[in-house]
Amino acid sequence: MPAPTELTTLINRFERNLDDYRSGHYNETQVRREFIDPFLKLLGWDVDNTKGYAEQYKDVVHEDAIKVGGSTKAPDYSLRIGGQRKLFVEAKKPSVNIKQDIAPAFQVRRYAWSAKLPLSILTDFEELAVYDCRDKPNKTDKASHARIMYFTFRDYADKWDELMELFSPQAIMQGAFDKFIQSSKKKRGTAEVDDAFLAEISVWRDELARNIALRNPGIKTRSLNHAVQRTIDRLIFLRIAEDRGIEPYGRLRDRAGKANVYQNLTYLFRQADAKYNSGLFHFKTERGRDEASLDTFTLDLALDDKPLRSIIKRLYYPDSPYQFDVIPADILGQVYEQFLGKVIRLTPKGQAKVEEKPEVKKAGGVFYTPTYIVDYIVQQTVGKLVEGKKPGKAGAVSKLRILDPACGSGSFLIGAYQFLLDWHLNEYVQEPERWARGKEPALMQNGSGEWRLTIGERKRILLNNIYGVDIDQQAVEVTKLSLLLKVMEGENEQTMGTQLSLLPERVLPDLSANIQCGNSLIGPDFYDGQMSLGIVDEEEMYRINVFDWDAAFPTIVPWGGFDAVIGNPPYIRMEFFKDWKNYLRTNYKSHDERSDLYAYFIEKAHNLLRTSGNFGMIVSNKFLKAKYGKPLREFLRQNASVSEVVDFAGLPVFKGATVRTIVLHTTKNNLNIIHYTPPLNPDLFNLVDSHTVTVEDAIKIHSYQVAQNSLEEDVWTFAKEEVRILMSRLKGEHPSLDKNSSGNICRGVVSGLTKAFVINAKIRNDILSENPQADEIIKPFLNGRDVRRYQLQPKDLYLIYTFHGVDIKRYPAVEAHLKPFKDRLVKRATRQEWYELQQPQFKFSQYMDNPKIIFPDIATEPRFTLDEKGFYSSNTTYFIPIPDLFLLGLLNSRLGKFYFVTVCAGLEGKNENYLRFFGQYLSGFPVVNLEDSSKEKQQVAMQTRQMLELHKRLAAAQTAHERTLLQRQIAATDRQIDQLVYQLYDLTPAEIAIVEGQS
Template identity: 45%
Template structure:
């Protein structure tokens, strides 16, 4: 696009009076009003909120200017989309040389890096500078470090397209900045603030743990974990308060002089108890507080050296962190990783830091991306708030039953705060002076008292890990203090005799959300020592939240519960008994959380979680799906695909309401194929969504269809209606069977040469297939392998040569080596009933695929566990069924039924296979019979062509047959499309 005329006017104006603008008399405020504001208006930003949108959704926030320690503590502009920060802009007066001055660049990069923003802008209008703010800032960096764009104002004419492509509001909304940072080639120095800060506090944990363990030999492992956690939490809390102007700047740094550092820190902690009333600082018993005080940490002996290493790294200019802009959400993400490790003690009472067993098994800790939290909160909390007044929301109860470090509760709390503020402002801020005050920037903010009230009234959480509970409390308390200053808190303390923070002991609780105290009813309590009881951590919901449950339950349940958590056998027995309504076969911890907490949902309340995608399609979740469908009104299901870093297990989002009506529509969205970087942007794009009536999904075998493209859903319904039966109903009584599994002790495979050399009896030999590579569509490449089949283990004693060979080589023989000719025999389980494998005709398919690949076996072949097999009832012709299953249509249909495409360990699931809709033929209908026969003849043709191709000697002959195979395959595809009455538009969609 051409450069706007208003920008041309700005350039010309600046050029005419450049000497005046470069003088020290022309200040930063003037350059912002005269040049920077109109420049960004030309880029589509509502800089002055002329549209009058609520505070939450303002495009641009003009930050307050707080001076602490001689430093400006907030960036001049924060540009946002949908309430989410996208980039900072730091303005300078033109007298500053941005090309070479290092301080402005370091200042901006500290802000943006701490806020986890990928890029940000430094400008005085004369110079427009963009920095890659993923690169960790250092006080010794040059002005050019991490710089990605430098544009002089005279270059705006020629480079406007470049600026607009990156920073126009519409471009940012479409993900331009995310794509830009991905495209940057130089990744040297890239370090996200969460990773860097995690490294810092892990170092602090280690040096504190080692010193506390050495100097306090009476402490248990649990005591040391608590002491270290609370010390780190308190220091972080107070340091953040310093940067926000709530605590005196460098107060913590002041304890470093003249020794006795921990004694002086304890004095600061006790002062904080008087000031904040938080469980973080709770050292004396108080009548109105049921939570017991901390009797441990004030009496600790800790040397000066750990604090001399920790505290200086917190302060400018040595510290890259700017705590005034560090998002609480980032702190939660850091702690999520931090809590994945635990302090253990050696026999000589030395501290070690180890991964928790469950984290080691899972391969790490994975926090929920903020955009997923925001989406679930908006579509649960947001829906219940719609049309209500603040008075009506006081009884709203929001629960995360596995809150971890608190990401969902922080998201819900922030949403509530924004909603309350906007409601009061829209209703007339002058009427709500008890709840609102106006900041220096003009922005309306909630008072600390209102923020406390909302937190105590509305936010509830449970977690089995006591450290996680403390982190959740810390994060929520820091949210309470956002926007406060030492002056506002002092006024509150003086006028209302109230401390600044609430006690969250009744809101955020530690316990096992899944196991109550009746766990011990049928157990010998003596079998469980104190550590085991502490680990199980039973929790009685009816006691802990009695008023809420007596009132009908929680209004909203949200979160990301544990997936695949491990349990002991007594725990599993208890869980199976208490959750039997939803257990099919295999079970996963997330299923218990969904089932139990759905039942704690108040009438018309909302449930929203991110869960494994298997909930939507796997047979083991069939009862859980039925439980949801029968009892709740599904609002939204999203197929999210890969969301978590380093996790290959795909995810889904499901939101439903405790109100059942089959006449509602389900909002659906398929984001599985969207790049991780762009998923947050895609969620805002309405083109990704559609809807399906909930009543429609009662008749389909998989809830996954509600996450599919509606056009795909329509094809599915057409195919289903054209069919008259399911595959499971036309398979013979043996059903779908897997092949036999490896076991060196029971049965053997040999090639022909070995069979002849050892003069094996032919009646004991059976043809065998050992892998999916041998089975193609319509054709089997038969290897030279024979199974030595015997019904009794004693028969092997009559095969001394084989027994001796196996004994010598049992640790080195593999199936792959047999196929490659490296070993003449391979061991297998003795097969099950022989008749399963010796049917005159059976269909054999490959398990390790994301689509159906089947061939016809007429040679009574025994197959191994990489394959499945089934026979058909009369009068079904296996050629006809094989043509259907191998068709392009059924590649499409199967991938709708099961999300296997792209998975590392993709498998064809027999449970899903059995649900495929098979068109039955009326033998008295001439047209149908003709179509059936054409399919069978075409299958025969392909089989013959494959045989001829394998016998062909020349490349030209092989190519000729291959082309004929492709043509015959397409012919079958067209016949199958006709069989299921699909039109050309639907066929094009499938083949695309």
Template identity: 40%
Template sequence: MNDETPKLKALARLTALFSTNYAQYKSSGYDESNARTDFIDKFFEMLDWDVRNEQGFSENYREVIREDKVKIDGQQKAPDYCFRIGGMRKFFVEAKKPGVNIKDNPEPAFQIRRYAYTAKLPLSILTDFDEFAVYDTRIKPDKSDKASVARIFYCTFQEYEQQFDFICNTFSKNAILKGSFDRYVEENKNKKGTTPIDEDLLFFVEDWRIELAKNIALRNPDISIYNLNTVVQKTIDRILFLRIAESKGIEDADLLKTVSQSINVYEHLNQLFIRANIKYNSGLFKPESWIEQVRIDNKILSNIIVNLYYPDCPYEFAVLPVEILGNIYEKFLGKTIRFKGVKGGHSAVIEEKPEVRKAGGVYYTPQYIVDYIVQNTVGMLIKDKTPDEIAALRFVDPACGSGSFLVGAYQYLLNYHLDYYTNGKNKKAAIKKEKIYEAAHDAYKLTIAEKQQILQNNIYGVDIDSQAVEVTKLSLYLKLLENEGNEASGQLFRFSDMALLPSLENNIKCGNSLISTDFYAQGDLGLSDEEQFKVNCFDWDKEFAGVFKAGGFDAVIGNPPYTYLISDEIQRYFQWMYKYQDYQKDLYLIFLEKYSKLLKQSGTFGVIVSNTWLLSVTYRKIRQYLTLSYRWRKILYLPEKVFSEAVVDTHVLIFDYNVPKENDYFDVEVCRNKAVTQMHTVQFSDIPKDGSPINVTVNPKGRILFNKIIQQCRPLSDYCNIYNGVKPFEKGKGKPPQSDRVMKEKPYVLEGERTGKEWSPLLRGSLIHRYTNRWNSDYWIQYGEWLAAPRDPAIFTALQKIVVRQTGDSLIATVIGPGVICRDNLHIIINNSDLSLLFYLALVNSKLLNFIYEIINPEKGEALAQVKKSHVEQLPIPVINLSKKSDKTAHDNFVALVDKMLELKLQEHAEPNPKAKTMIQRQIGAVDGQINEAVYRLYGLTEEEIGVVEG
């Protein structure tokens, strides 16, 4: 508490001053500006915040952004303070004059909640120094809410000293740096009403889409499905853009609202779009006569527009991050409008796109992953360069979706340029050349012209979906205008006819990044219009002729699609065009091959992809290609699910298009809780070049040990046959000969029913534990043709077999006798050698082979981890010669130890006395230790190598 004593003394002086002149400060003559200067600024300075930027941080890294009053239509459009760490918003503070009743007046509460909810900030503060209120701003605000709704803390200035621990430990800069703020947020999450803005706004946007689609389909009976999707998308994009421009003061207040009250709303909207086209000249508002002739009912458009305005609208568009809008649109693009009925009729419905349905949904890349990739590609390439040097660099996302990676790259470039120009030695020249201007006292911004130039010079993208292309452009335009106000359309262009937005027609294009026009060399394919759109051939060298004349792109970034519905024609094309594919079931593998055709020599790609390319035994060609053609710079291991809705395991690759050298090194990093740390450095010579699976998460010592063991052993499949268990009849997939001949559980299978030969015990994975089978008449099955596939009789008749549980992140096995049917969540090992099956069981359950297994298939800690049959087959087994006395002794010792272990496990399960059970468990631990020590001796491990395994 000693560290806080000076702060408490300063706080006591400040509250005493306020108390002494209380009546004056509460009077109408004392305004908010004075309250901020006299009290609120000083209060937050006590919490270690550099409110006045006395440290002289650059614009991008000021700790506190203090906004001047911006009012549009009588409503303030930005919070008074934004508190940031490393340029990232943490919370807002809205200040009022002391005469305002914060405790009971709902309007100021609604105001701060709208700001912070829209900005997706969890907590924010409302204060006039007389009162101090904290709101949980994850709870969606409503205009009818009382001031107390979502308020989680309240005190008056007389209670500041008493409540200082809470305030300081939550909102001080040091508390945020130490994680106290985030912990407090985490402890108070999942409260009723905490719907994130991206989910909430997506609901509204999708509702607009269905209402527009139904109405346009009804009023325009001849419209095609493609044109229907286009006009709906453009209408939503244009309305959103103009509403956001209004909120920033770039457009007149109530521009859209006025139009919504006209006699013919759509006609007046189109007139507005034509004027916007002249002003912005970007393609976003480019007039198209067929779109202008579409009929839309007034009621539909008016309802959309009115609900975008205060107080009906819970969002403040002036502070809406572009990244959140991108998240919304990414999911929005996963669905499409279809006509309902055989002949279409004129009823429209919204359906998930087939390729999205197959992939299990749309997965938006989290911002921290975008930032990591951009920093390690764009950031690396522009480091220490001048703006003139950067102007020659080209960055592309060949599957750009809603544009999240391009927006991230653009933001990084904007930050770099502003830092460069505001550097002391560059500032004067940058102002003279109109690269920056002073927006407020000692606060600078890039000019619109400079931001336009950066965008057109550096940012490129392609997507097969025309709607995605339009959304990417929209996202980039909104990023360009993100921190602008009314000066963007006024002061900056008093002497210029330059439009506010640049054209991106030459930068962001629609096409299939993987298919060129040579696709049609296959002959007349007789493709339908819909199939033509799916093919959507794209010739990179023609579409970006200038880029490829200069050698190609400097960096490729993005998140390529992982799965896709591929026609036979496209499949044949891929097999002909791409030479390093074992088979095409994941498009990301083809993208990994395509990147070398897009990059300059020494160019870089940074992408997040599935980790199957490194680990699957089937992907040998692409693995060999990437190991021989690229210098690996970084791999970011992602043990936590990046895409919460998806089951795919991912990692980030940062590779340079350069032939690697054996003495090259690359970094393996790990990301946990969004924090990146170094795991280890790997020498490239340690990576197999023959296409063998690679586990980069193993530290170098573990890799050396792994290679040593693999070289001196043979795979388990050389000694044993490994099978998958049987798959019972699945409902909806054919019909069994008798309706009751399916898997039955104990309640339905009585003793008298099991007298025939058809019934057999059914063993499931959940019943198997190390050296233990917990089956106890739980499940039975009638085995026959109705099961998924016939099986080798040996899996039923073998006197002994090892079963390995499929579900889990480690090897769990035991031995069972004949006559038991194993479910398909078990793998079956049947001995085909002169060694005892118990010998193999000891090895499979040992620490060493579990260590080896984690290298072969690194799914440790993953929620949906699975032991795969192919990985069991690869387990390394030493060569044992039973005619050799030492080998025979070692072998027999394993058999004796496992016999003892199986006996102890049965005793443990049957023992009801807890004390006796504990004694048995201690014996089990001792035998387990003996087995592990014997395994280490068998494989010839040194003490240091044992340490690697145990570690």
């Protein structure tokens, strides 16, 4: 498109007065007002908020130019879509050399990198530079470093299409901006702000732990962890307060420049106690303050100056790449979530070692919930609760109580708190003068005339509405820190000072009564009968950390419970918490020996929920179909109404994790309808993940309604109504496979160490040449990947079948082969002789030797075939112990695929989606009951035999032409089998369309 005439006018005016503009007298404010504002408007940005959006939804946020440490405090413009920051624009006066000067380039990159924004713009209108801000900024970088575009004002007209296609709001909403970023390769070795800051504070932890342990002999492990965490939290809090302009810039740095650094820092900590009143700084007993947060320990620690100076130096420009006031709360939370995955341990010699927590190692790491998931869950729970209610002290919203029972670093509580802050502000600005009056006003105006919530109101909302519990004391402290920083967000020294003069108390609330430490799942009755006997040791008490909900929240739990319970509970298998098992078995209806921890959190959450409350969590989707999930499904069916399920399946919601997740919403109100959203396609998910498309919009495109009574089925498939009706008919009219005489479904062998028991042909021959009778226990072997649809592809491998009770002395060559593996074999999970298979499935061995239907436990489609040679197979296979060609044809048919796609759990690979063909899913397969002599049964069996033969010929084919002919014949035979199966099950044309659409 041609450049707009207004742009040409701007360019010509700048050209005419260029010399004047380049003089130092023409300042940044003037160039913003006269050139950069109009330039952004031409790109489509609502610079003046003509649409009248509330503060949190404005397209363009202008920052006040507050000088801090020799540089402006924040970017001049924040460009946003739907309230989400997309890029910064930093303005300079035209006398600045954008092309060559290092400082402004470092500045804009520092802003954007800290805010985790991939691109940002630096401009004085005369020049415009676009930077890739994924590259960690360094004070020695040249101005050209990471610069991906550079224009002068004379280029704007010619490059207008390019600028519009990348930086206009429309381009961003349509995904062009994100596609450009994805197409720009990230430099190898660069770290994003969360990874870099995690590495930074991890170094602090190491340095502080070693020094505190060295200088404070006899310190206990728990006290050491507490001291290190508190010191880091306090430094971060005060440094963020400096960058926000709440504290004088450079106070920490100045104190670190003196002798006795820690004593100087404790002076600042005491000042903070007097000013803020938070549990983070609580050093003396005071009337009305919760003693739980009192710290009488850390101020008296001995610390050397060197590690503290090193830490504090790296917090300031130019050694620090961080701009703390723009680091998003969710990024800080993400860093802390990972940070809390490790703990300090003291060696017998008193040296500090940092290591991963056992439960984190077992779970494969720590995974932080993305902000868009948090926001959606909050909107669907808290958002529904505030509808139609009034704000203010006397309003109904002040009575709402919101809980996260496994709060971690506080991401869900921060999300809920932010939602309530935004909601209250939107309500109050309808009548601003009313809410800005009185001794304790809820509203105030900032220097730009915009209405904001007062500190007092932000405190009131936090203390009234937000509650959390976590078993980890360090996580509790981080949650408090995150919430306190959120209270102060948007404040500076001037606004804080104005409000302090009006407030009867100090700035921040003490959150000890709101955010508590304990085991949400286990109450004090865990110790019934043990206390009186004196058999409870201190370590067990700390590890179990029982929690009394009634005593902790006496005005909430005994009076009906919480209005909303939200979160992301841990997904950890129960074998890791063996000392909890008996308690959970006795006290939870959802108990199953194989349950994950999240199942108990779901039940506990519902028990803590008010009658009219809302539940919303992101959890594993395994319980929907898994056998161990049946008690939980039954509990939910009897105690709640499922209102919504958003199935993310294996989409990468959690970076670096392969867990399959759902967002689950329930209410205790009676509902007839469930809103179900099947997994999004990867392209749409990527748009959601990058905040280009909202979760709400993606759900609107894909969701459909399911009847509440569908939850009465054995597994929860959330199938569409027409699919459910067809499945119900099929299962109602035909006996299931497990009721069929051939329905015994058997699992393959669990060796416990494949390397020892699975051997190749050469090793087999060597053993047999030395010990011929070993042929009795060396069996031909298959893995799941060797089993294909209508064919086997064995790898000439063999299984040493040492069943329980085998006489190993009869097979000395086998024993000699296994001997090098003895140490590893002894350590296997179950008890058996070291040379025996872990689970030989001996009761099925008579079937293994004979012809049978065999299939893999994981496949993209039904892959059933006939084993006519008596292979033994691994636990990645199952088999049905009869060579039934009719049944084989049914299982591999299009109708078979329809059934399995509907009922089987899924699993995502790198390029394909898989189904889990477990016995529990196969057992319900409806099998037409026909006499063996029936014509229809014989026809299917004949065509199935034909398929087996065709696949054998295809495997042996030597030319491309021969393969093509055989593939055509296979496809034709497949279609014939499908048609025969449709006739056997009396499918109508409409039902066939459903089957073929689903499969």
